[in-house]
Amino acid sequence: MIETTRDTKDLRRVQYLCSAHVANQWPQDMGHEVAFAGRSNVGKSSAINAMVGQVRLARTSKTPGRTQQIVFFEIDSGRRLVDLPGYGYAKVPPGLQRHWEKAVRHYLEDRNSLRGLILLADIRRGLTDLDWQLLEWCTHKELSVHLLLTKSDKLNRSAANQAVAQVQRGIRLGTVTVQLFSALRKVGLEEARKKVLALLRGSG
Secondary structure, eight states: OOOOHHHHHGGGGOEEEEEESSGGGSOOSOSEEEEEEEBTTSSHHHHHHHHHTOSSSSOOOSSTTOOOSEEEEEEETTEEEEEOOOBOOTTSOHHHHHHHHHHHHHHHHHOTTEEEEEEEEETTTOOOHHHHHHHHHHHHTTOOEEEEEEOGGGSOHHHHHHHHHHHHHHHOOTTEEEEEOBTTTTBTHHHHHHHHHHHHTTOO
């Protein structure tokens, strides 16, 4: 099924639903969810805001690690977007980092509503060991992942395409797709929106 303009406009209806420190604060586990994950400071909040056409839906900050909860956004009664805490930020207190890791692992392992993951990585830095570990886990769970190489406007076209090719060679996993993305310049924005909608339908 090809997404129509009306379909992509569905994302613009998204609203903040709740923020949760622990699992019993999560919304009821029914319907379809797409989660956004990535290392701190890769532009995750900016990407969510760009996709939904809102400026302040997901909180952005110059301080990495600001998102300290799992944040749920609702498109309609059966579809949600989920903002997972950024990982790998060294200045976060160890106790809080362990709490994040436990909460995120619990969400990824046990959330029946989860239909796919949008993983973000800074194109200038490539994928970290934590990114690769997450990809391997998702492959084992047969969970579809769409990788956004963010801040692609920081590289020229040739360098950006080379970065995509390098990541694609390293992945070799059938459940993972990759694209260039820039929230600032809107590079790959429509492609990313359509992928999110496809994952929400379970056809990603």
